[in-house]
Amino acid sequence: MDRIPILRLGSVLIVSVQGDLADALAVALRHDVGAAVSSGGITGVILDVSGVAIVDSYLGRVLTEIAADCSLLGASTVVAGIKPAVAITLVEMGFRLDGARTARSLEAAVAMLGADVAPTAILGSGP
Amino acid sequence: MSTVEAAAGAAQTLSARREEIARDWAGLPLFTTVYGGQQDEAFAAAIRLVEAMVELAGSGRADDVQAPSFAIVRDVLSRITSDRLRSGGDLQQVMDEIGQLWVPLTEMFDSHPGAATVPAELLAVTELIGSLRVAAVVVLLSESDEVVARQRQELMEISTPVIRLWEGIVAVPLIGTLDSIRSQVVMESLLNGIVDEQAAVAILDITGVPMVDTLVAQHLMKTAMAVQLMGAECIISGIRPQIAQTIVHLGIDLREITTRATLSDALKYGLARTGVTLGAGG
Numbered sequence: 305m306d307r308i309p310i311l312r313l314g315s316v317l318i319v320s321v322q323g324d325l326a327d328a329l330a331v332a333l334r335h336d337v338g339a340a341v342s343s344g345g346i347t348g349v350i351l352d353v354s355g356v357a358i359v360d361s362y363l364g365r366v367l368t369e370i371a372a373d374c375s376l377l378g379a380s381t382v383v384a385g386i387k388p389a390v391a392i393t394l395v396e397m398g399f400r401l402d403g404a405r406t407a408r409s410l411e412a413a414v415a416m417l418g419a420d421v422a423p424t425a426i427l428g429s430g431p
Numbered sequence: 432m433s434t435v436e437a438a439a440g441a442a443q444t445l446s447a448r449r450e451e452i453a454r455d456w457a458g459l460p461l462f463t464t465v466y467g468g469q470q471d472e473a474f475a476a477a478i479r480l481v482e483a484m485v486e487l488a489g490s491g492r493a494d495d496v497q498a499p500s501f502a503i504v505r506d507v508l509s510r511i512t513s514d515r516l517r518s519g520g521d522l523q524q525v526m527d528e529i530g531q532l533w534v535p536l537t538e539m540f541d542s543h544p545g546a547a548t549v550p551a552e553l554l555a556v557t558e559l560i561g562s563l564r565v566a567a568v569v570v571l572l573s574e575s576d577e578v579v580a581r582q583r584q585e586l587m588e589i590s591t592p593v594i595r596l597w598e599g600i601v602a603v604p605l606i607g608t609l610d611s612i613r614s615q616v617v618m619e620s621l622l623n624g625i626v627d628e629q630a631a632v633a634i635l636d637i638t639g640v641p642m643v644d645t646l647v648a649q650h651l652m653k654t655a656m657a658v659q660l661m662g663a664e665c666i667i668s669g670i671r672p673q674i675a676q677t678i679v680h681l682g683i684d685l686r687e688i689t690t691r692a693t694l695s696d697a698l699k700y701g702l703a704r705t706g707v708t709l710g711a712g713g
Contacts, residue, residue: 388622408662
Protein backbone atom coordinates (compact mmCIF):
# COMPACT_ATOMS: atom_id res chain seq x y z
CA MET A 305 0.00 0.00 0.00
CA ASP A 306 1.23 3.49 -0.86
CA ARG A 307 2.14 5.72 2.02
CA ILE A 308 2.19 9.46 2.18
CA PRO A 309 5.79 10.65 2.65
CA ILE A 310 6.54 12.54 5.85
CA LEU A 311 9.43 14.98 5.48
CA ARG A 312 11.40 16.31 8.40
CA LEU A 313 12.77 19.83 8.25
CA GLY A 314 14.47 20.88 11.45
CA SER A 315 12.01 20.15 14.19
CA VAL A 316 9.05 20.38 11.85
CA LEU A 317 7.36 17.58 9.95
CA ILE A 318 5.93 18.37 6.54
CA VAL A 319 3.21 16.12 5.16
CA SER A 320 2.01 16.96 1.69
CA VAL A 321 -1.17 15.18 0.68
CA GLN A 322 -1.47 15.10 -3.09
CA GLY A 323 -4.59 13.76 -4.69
CA ASP A 324 -7.58 12.41 -2.88
CA LEU A 325 -7.03 10.76 0.43
CA ALA A 326 -8.68 7.34 0.62
CA ASP A 327 -9.89 6.15 4.02
CA ALA A 328 -7.21 3.46 4.48
CA LEU A 329 -4.49 5.89 3.45
CA ALA A 330 -5.78 8.46 5.94
CA VAL A 331 -5.66 5.90 8.76
CA ALA A 332 -2.10 4.94 7.78
CA LEU A 333 -1.17 8.63 7.69
CA ARG A 334 -2.54 9.21 11.19
CA HIS A 335 -0.51 6.27 12.43
CA ASP A 336 2.68 7.39 10.67
CA VAL A 337 2.42 11.01 11.81
CA GLY A 338 1.83 9.89 15.40
CA ALA A 339 4.87 7.61 15.26
CA ALA A 340 7.06 10.30 13.71
CA VAL A 341 6.08 12.95 16.27
CA SER A 342 6.58 10.61 19.20
CA SER A 343 10.07 9.74 17.98
CA GLY A 344 10.99 13.05 19.65
CA GLY A 345 12.28 16.49 18.89
CA ILE A 346 9.26 17.55 16.85
CA THR A 347 7.64 20.87 17.69
CA GLY A 348 5.48 21.42 14.64
CA VAL A 349 3.59 19.53 11.97
CA ILE A 350 2.46 21.01 8.68
CA LEU A 351 -0.31 19.19 6.82
CA ASP A 352 -0.38 20.53 3.28
CA VAL A 353 -3.77 19.60 1.82
CA SER A 354 -3.61 21.87 -1.24
CA GLY A 355 -3.86 18.78 -3.45
CA VAL A 356 -7.08 17.57 -1.84
CA ALA A 357 -10.17 18.57 -3.79
CA ILE A 358 -12.81 16.50 -1.99
CA VAL A 359 -13.36 15.70 1.68
CA ASP A 360 -16.01 13.63 3.37
CA SER A 361 -17.00 13.49 7.01
CA TYR A 362 -14.55 10.67 7.69
CA LEU A 363 -11.59 12.56 6.28
CA GLY A 364 -12.64 15.66 8.19
CA ARG A 365 -12.58 13.65 11.38
CA VAL A 366 -9.20 12.09 10.62
CA LEU A 367 -7.68 15.52 9.96
CA THR A 368 -9.11 16.81 13.24
CA GLU A 369 -7.77 13.76 15.05
CA ILE A 370 -4.30 14.07 13.55
CA ALA A 371 -4.21 17.68 14.78
CA ALA A 372 -5.40 16.61 18.23
CA ASP A 373 -2.83 13.77 18.35
CA CYS A 374 0.00 16.14 17.49
CA SER A 375 -0.94 18.81 20.01
CA LEU A 376 -1.20 16.07 22.66
CA LEU A 377 2.34 15.06 21.75
CA GLY A 378 3.48 18.65 22.12
CA ALA A 379 3.68 19.65 18.47
CA SER A 380 1.62 22.46 17.04
CA THR A 381 -0.19 21.59 13.85
CA VAL A 382 -0.81 23.83 10.87
CA VAL A 383 -3.17 22.72 8.12
CA ALA A 384 -2.15 24.53 4.97
CA GLY A 385 -3.75 25.18 1.60
CA ILE A 386 -7.35 24.18 2.24
CA LYS A 387 -9.27 24.75 -1.00
CA PRO A 388 -12.47 26.85 -0.95
CA ALA A 389 -14.71 23.89 -1.72
CA VAL A 390 -13.05 21.83 1.00
CA ALA A 391 -13.40 24.70 3.51
CA ILE A 392 -17.12 25.04 2.73
CA THR A 393 -17.64 21.29 3.09
CA LEU A 394 -15.80 21.16 6.42
CA VAL A 395 -17.81 24.09 7.79
CA GLU A 396 -21.10 22.63 6.58
CA MET A 397 -20.22 19.37 8.31
CA GLY A 398 -19.36 21.23 11.48
CA PHE A 399 -15.63 20.54 11.58
CA ARG A 400 -13.57 23.37 13.02
CA LEU A 401 -10.16 21.70 13.11
CA ASP A 402 -9.80 22.59 16.79
CA GLY A 403 -6.23 22.24 17.92
CA ALA A 404 -4.83 23.14 14.53
CA ARG A 405 -3.95 26.47 13.04
CA THR A 406 -4.54 27.09 9.37
CA ALA A 407 -2.40 28.75 6.73
CA ARG A 408 -3.23 29.64 3.18
CA SER A 409 -0.18 27.93 1.69
CA LEU A 410 2.77 25.76 2.65
CA GLU A 411 4.90 28.88 2.49
CA ALA A 412 2.71 30.71 4.98
CA ALA A 413 2.72 27.65 7.25
CA VAL A 414 6.52 27.50 7.20
CA ALA A 415 6.60 31.22 8.02
CA MET A 416 4.22 30.56 10.91
CA LEU A 417 6.47 27.84 12.33
CA GLY A 418 9.57 29.67 11.11
CA ALA A 419 11.17 29.89 14.53
CA ASP A 420 10.93 26.12 14.79
CA VAL A 421 12.21 25.38 11.31
CA ALA A 422 15.28 27.58 11.29
CA PRO A 423 17.21 27.23 14.59
CA THR A 424 16.91 23.46 14.82
CA ALA A 425 17.93 23.16 11.22
CA ILE A 426 21.09 25.09 12.02
CA LEU A 427 21.66 23.03 15.13
CA GLY A 428 21.03 19.87 13.18
CA SER A 429 23.42 20.84 10.42
CA GLY A 430 26.24 21.30 12.91
CA PRO A 431 28.72 18.47 13.55
CA MET B 432 -78.72 31.48 -34.93
CA SER B 433 -76.66 34.41 -33.66
CA THR B 434 -73.81 34.01 -31.22
CA VAL B 435 -75.80 35.64 -28.42
CA GLU B 436 -78.69 33.29 -28.93
CA ALA B 437 -76.35 30.31 -29.09
CA ALA B 438 -74.69 31.35 -25.82
CA ALA B 439 -78.08 31.77 -24.17
CA GLY B 440 -79.08 28.33 -25.42
CA ALA B 441 -75.89 26.84 -24.07
CA ALA B 442 -76.51 28.53 -20.73
CA GLN B 443 -79.97 27.02 -20.62
CA THR B 444 -78.77 23.52 -21.42
CA LEU B 445 -75.87 23.73 -18.98
CA SER B 446 -78.14 25.03 -16.25
CA ALA B 447 -80.74 22.31 -16.82
CA ARG B 448 -78.20 19.53 -16.54
CA ARG B 449 -75.68 21.10 -14.19
CA GLU B 450 -75.84 18.32 -11.60
CA GLU B 451 -75.21 15.69 -14.22
CA ILE B 452 -72.26 17.64 -15.63
CA ALA B 453 -70.82 18.33 -12.18
CA ARG B 454 -71.03 14.66 -11.31
CA ASP B 455 -69.19 13.74 -14.51
CA TRP B 456 -66.55 16.43 -13.87
CA ALA B 457 -66.01 15.46 -10.26
CA GLY B 458 -64.84 12.06 -11.52
CA LEU B 459 -62.20 13.59 -13.84
CA PRO B 460 -58.50 13.80 -12.86
CA LEU B 461 -58.68 17.62 -12.60
CA PHE B 462 -60.85 17.25 -9.50
CA THR B 463 -59.99 13.79 -8.17
CA THR B 464 -56.27 14.48 -7.75
CA VAL B 465 -56.94 17.55 -5.61
CA TYR B 466 -59.93 16.38 -3.61
CA GLY B 467 -58.85 12.74 -3.33
CA GLY B 468 -61.65 10.64 -1.91
CA GLN B 469 -63.79 13.61 -0.86
CA GLN B 470 -66.49 13.19 -3.50
CA ASP B 471 -68.75 15.80 -1.92
CA GLU B 472 -66.16 18.54 -2.03
CA ALA B 473 -65.19 17.67 -5.60
CA PHE B 474 -68.84 17.80 -6.58
CA ALA B 475 -69.35 21.13 -4.82
CA ALA B 476 -66.36 22.64 -6.60
CA ALA B 477 -67.51 21.23 -9.95
CA ILE B 478 -71.02 22.56 -9.58
CA ARG B 479 -69.72 26.04 -8.67
CA LEU B 480 -67.69 25.95 -11.86
CA VAL B 481 -70.71 24.90 -13.95
CA GLU B 482 -72.88 27.63 -12.41
CA ALA B 483 -70.21 30.24 -13.10
CA MET B 484 -70.12 29.05 -16.71
CA VAL B 485 -73.91 29.28 -16.96
CA GLU B 486 -73.74 32.88 -15.80
CA LEU B 487 -70.91 33.69 -18.18
CA ALA B 488 -72.73 32.18 -21.14
CA GLY B 489 -75.98 33.86 -20.12
CA SER B 490 -74.39 37.30 -19.77
CA GLY B 491 -72.82 36.95 -23.22
CA ARG B 492 -69.36 37.69 -21.80
CA ALA B 493 -67.85 34.23 -22.23
CA ASP B 494 -64.74 35.80 -23.79
CA ASP B 495 -64.28 38.52 -21.17
CA VAL B 496 -62.01 37.36 -18.34
CA GLN B 497 -62.85 40.59 -16.49
CA ALA B 498 -66.49 39.52 -16.13
CA PRO B 499 -67.58 39.19 -12.47
CA SER B 500 -68.47 35.50 -12.85
CA PHE B 501 -64.87 34.76 -13.78
CA ALA B 502 -63.97 35.51 -10.16
CA ILE B 503 -65.72 32.27 -9.21
CA VAL B 504 -63.95 30.39 -12.01
CA ARG B 505 -60.62 31.78 -10.81
CA ASP B 506 -61.45 30.89 -7.23
CA VAL B 507 -62.23 27.25 -8.07
CA LEU B 508 -59.35 26.85 -10.51
CA SER B 509 -56.74 28.58 -8.34
CA ARG B 510 -57.18 25.98 -5.59
CA ILE B 511 -56.82 23.21 -8.16
CA THR B 512 -53.87 24.64 -10.07
CA SER B 513 -51.87 25.85 -7.09
CA ASP B 514 -52.30 22.46 -5.45
CA ARG B 515 -51.14 20.81 -8.67
CA LEU B 516 -48.10 23.08 -9.09
CA ARG B 517 -47.06 22.49 -5.49
CA SER B 518 -47.06 18.74 -6.07
CA GLY B 519 -44.81 19.21 -9.07
CA GLY B 520 -47.32 19.15 -11.93
CA ASP B 521 -46.72 21.57 -14.77
CA LEU B 522 -48.94 23.96 -16.66
CA GLN B 523 -49.31 21.60 -19.60
CA GLN B 524 -50.77 18.90 -17.36
CA VAL B 525 -53.35 21.27 -15.88
CA MET B 526 -54.28 22.47 -19.37
CA ASP B 527 -54.74 18.90 -20.59
CA GLU B 528 -56.96 18.11 -17.65
CA ILE B 529 -59.07 21.22 -18.20
CA GLY B 530 -59.38 20.08 -21.82
CA GLN B 531 -60.91 16.83 -20.58
CA LEU B 532 -63.87 18.78 -19.15
CA TRP B 533 -64.93 19.13 -22.77
CA VAL B 534 -65.67 15.41 -23.21
CA PRO B 535 -68.80 15.03 -21.03
CA LEU B 536 -70.17 18.26 -22.53
CA THR B 537 -69.87 17.11 -26.13
CA GLU B 538 -71.47 13.80 -25.26
CA MET B 539 -74.29 15.62 -23.57
CA PHE B 540 -74.93 17.99 -26.46
CA ASP B 541 -74.80 15.09 -28.92
CA SER B 542 -77.55 13.26 -27.04
CA HIS B 543 -79.55 16.46 -26.50
CA PRO B 544 -82.86 16.04 -28.28
CA GLY B 545 -83.36 18.60 -30.97
CA ALA B 546 -79.84 19.93 -30.70
CA ALA B 547 -78.43 21.45 -33.82
CA THR B 548 -75.81 19.01 -35.06
CA VAL B 549 -72.43 20.65 -35.03
CA PRO B 550 -70.13 19.53 -37.80
CA ALA B 551 -67.32 17.43 -36.32
CA GLU B 552 -64.82 19.49 -38.34
CA LEU B 553 -65.96 22.66 -36.59
CA LEU B 554 -65.45 21.02 -33.21
CA ALA B 555 -61.98 19.91 -34.24
CA VAL B 556 -61.10 23.43 -35.38
CA THR B 557 -62.43 24.94 -32.16
CA GLU B 558 -60.28 22.57 -30.16
CA LEU B 559 -57.31 23.47 -32.30
CA ILE B 560 -57.80 27.19 -31.63
CA GLY B 561 -58.00 26.37 -27.91
CA SER B 562 -54.66 24.56 -28.15
CA LEU B 563 -53.11 27.58 -29.86
CA ARG B 564 -54.15 29.76 -26.92
CA VAL B 565 -52.66 27.27 -24.47
CA ALA B 566 -49.41 27.11 -26.46
CA ALA B 567 -49.15 30.92 -26.44
CA VAL B 568 -49.74 31.09 -22.67
CA VAL B 569 -47.16 28.37 -22.03
CA VAL B 570 -44.54 30.21 -24.11
CA LEU B 571 -45.29 33.54 -22.41
CA LEU B 572 -45.04 32.02 -18.94
CA SER B 573 -41.85 30.10 -19.60
CA GLU B 574 -40.23 33.22 -21.04
CA SER B 575 -41.13 35.31 -18.04
CA ASP B 576 -39.79 32.50 -15.83
CA GLU B 577 -36.51 32.70 -17.69
CA VAL B 578 -36.38 36.47 -17.26
CA VAL B 579 -36.94 36.12 -13.52
CA ALA B 580 -34.27 33.41 -13.22
CA ARG B 581 -31.77 35.46 -15.21
CA GLN B 582 -32.41 38.58 -13.16
CA ARG B 583 -32.03 36.63 -9.94
CA GLN B 584 -28.70 35.29 -11.17
CA GLU B 585 -27.56 38.76 -12.23
CA LEU B 586 -28.62 40.25 -8.91
CA MET B 587 -26.67 37.52 -7.16
CA GLU B 588 -23.55 38.26 -9.17
CA ILE B 589 -23.58 42.03 -8.85
CA SER B 590 -24.42 41.92 -5.18
CA THR B 591 -21.29 40.05 -4.08
CA PRO B 592 -18.17 41.73 -5.40
CA VAL B 593 -14.92 40.81 -3.71
CA ILE B 594 -12.83 43.96 -3.49
CA ARG B 595 -9.10 44.07 -2.94
CA LEU B 596 -8.58 46.85 -0.41
CA TRP B 597 -4.86 46.41 0.04
CA GLU B 598 -2.24 43.85 -0.71
CA GLY B 599 -3.43 40.76 1.17
CA ILE B 600 -6.72 42.33 2.29
CA VAL B 601 -10.05 41.66 0.58
CA ALA B 602 -13.51 42.89 1.50
CA VAL B 603 -17.10 42.00 0.61
CA PRO B 604 -19.69 44.72 1.21
CA LEU B 605 -22.94 42.89 1.89
CA ILE B 606 -26.09 44.71 0.88
CA GLY B 607 -29.61 43.43 1.42
CA THR B 608 -31.00 40.47 3.25
CA LEU B 609 -28.78 37.43 3.64
CA ASP B 610 -30.62 34.22 2.88
CA SER B 611 -29.00 30.82 2.63
CA ILE B 612 -28.59 30.91 -1.16
CA ARG B 613 -26.98 34.35 -1.08
CA SER B 614 -24.73 33.51 1.82
CA GLN B 615 -23.57 30.44 -0.09
CA VAL B 616 -22.68 32.64 -3.07
CA VAL B 617 -20.97 35.17 -0.79
CA MET B 618 -18.96 32.42 0.88
CA GLU B 619 -17.85 30.92 -2.41
CA SER B 620 -16.83 34.19 -4.02
CA LEU B 621 -15.06 35.38 -0.86
CA LEU B 622 -13.06 32.14 -0.55
CA ASN B 623 -12.13 32.23 -4.23
CA GLY B 624 -11.16 35.88 -3.78
CA ILE B 625 -8.86 34.90 -0.91
CA VAL B 626 -7.14 32.33 -3.14
CA ASP B 627 -6.85 34.75 -6.08
CA GLU B 628 -5.48 37.62 -3.99
CA GLN B 629 -3.42 35.47 -1.60
CA ALA B 630 -5.21 37.39 1.11
CA ALA B 631 -4.40 37.10 4.80
CA VAL B 632 -7.37 39.18 5.94
CA ALA B 633 -10.97 39.09 4.70
CA ILE B 634 -13.49 41.73 5.76
CA LEU B 635 -17.24 41.11 5.69
CA ASP B 636 -18.92 44.48 5.83
CA ILE B 637 -22.56 44.23 6.90
CA THR B 638 -23.39 47.95 6.87
CA GLY B 639 -26.00 47.27 4.18
CA VAL B 640 -27.62 44.30 5.90
CA PRO B 641 -30.93 45.58 7.28
CA MET B 642 -31.45 42.91 9.91
CA VAL B 643 -29.52 40.17 11.66
CA ASP B 644 -31.34 37.21 13.12
CA THR B 645 -30.00 33.88 14.33
CA LEU B 646 -30.05 32.46 10.81
CA VAL B 647 -28.08 35.36 9.32
CA ALA B 648 -25.65 35.21 12.24
CA GLN B 649 -25.19 31.51 11.58
CA HIS B 650 -24.42 32.24 7.93
CA LEU B 651 -21.88 34.86 9.00
CA MET B 652 -20.26 32.44 11.46
CA LYS B 653 -20.01 29.74 8.81
CA THR B 654 -18.41 32.14 6.36
CA ALA B 655 -15.96 33.34 8.99
CA MET B 656 -15.04 29.78 9.90
CA ALA B 657 -14.47 28.80 6.28
CA VAL B 658 -12.25 31.85 5.89
CA GLN B 659 -10.27 30.80 8.95
CA LEU B 660 -9.90 27.26 7.59
CA MET B 661 -8.38 28.79 4.47
CA GLY B 662 -5.75 30.30 6.70
CA ALA B 663 -6.96 33.88 6.58
CA GLU B 664 -8.44 36.04 9.30
CA CYS B 665 -12.07 37.13 9.04
CA ILE B 666 -13.27 40.49 10.31
CA ILE B 667 -16.92 41.49 10.41
CA SER B 668 -17.42 45.22 10.19
CA GLY B 669 -20.26 47.67 9.88
CA ILE B 670 -22.26 46.43 12.85
CA ARG B 671 -24.76 49.18 13.60
CA PRO B 672 -25.80 49.81 17.21
CA GLN B 673 -29.29 48.30 16.72
CA ILE B 674 -27.75 45.19 15.17
CA ALA B 675 -25.24 44.92 18.01
CA GLN B 676 -28.16 45.09 20.43
CA THR B 677 -30.05 42.42 18.50
CA ILE B 678 -27.01 40.14 18.45
CA VAL B 679 -26.51 40.51 22.20
CA HIS B 680 -30.23 40.14 22.84
CA LEU B 681 -30.40 36.91 20.82
CA GLY B 682 -27.40 35.59 22.71
CA ILE B 683 -25.39 34.98 19.56
CA ASP B 684 -21.75 34.40 20.38
CA LEU B 685 -19.53 36.19 17.89
CA ARG B 686 -16.52 36.30 20.21
CA GLU B 687 -14.55 33.92 18.04
CA ILE B 688 -14.73 36.40 15.21
CA THR B 689 -12.99 39.74 15.14
CA THR B 690 -15.56 42.49 14.86
CA ARG B 691 -15.17 46.19 14.18
CA ALA B 692 -17.65 49.03 14.05
CA THR B 693 -16.74 50.39 10.64
CA LEU B 694 -15.02 49.24 7.49
CA SER B 695 -12.24 51.75 8.07
CA ASP B 696 -11.56 50.35 11.54
CA ALA B 697 -11.49 46.86 10.04
CA LEU B 698 -9.04 48.00 7.37
CA LYS B 699 -6.83 49.60 9.99
CA TYR B 700 -6.84 46.38 11.99
CA GLY B 701 -6.16 44.34 8.84
CA LEU B 702 -3.23 46.54 7.91
CA ALA B 703 -1.76 46.11 11.36
CA ARG B 704 -2.16 42.34 11.05
CA THR B 705 -0.42 42.25 7.69
CA GLY B 706 2.39 44.37 9.02
CA VAL B 707 1.68 47.56 7.10
CA THR B 708 2.34 50.79 8.96
CA LEU B 709 0.67 53.96 7.85
CA GLY B 710 2.10 57.44 8.18
CA ALA B 711 1.48 59.59 11.23
CA GLY B 712 -1.71 60.91 9.62
CA GLY B 713 -3.27 57.41 9.38
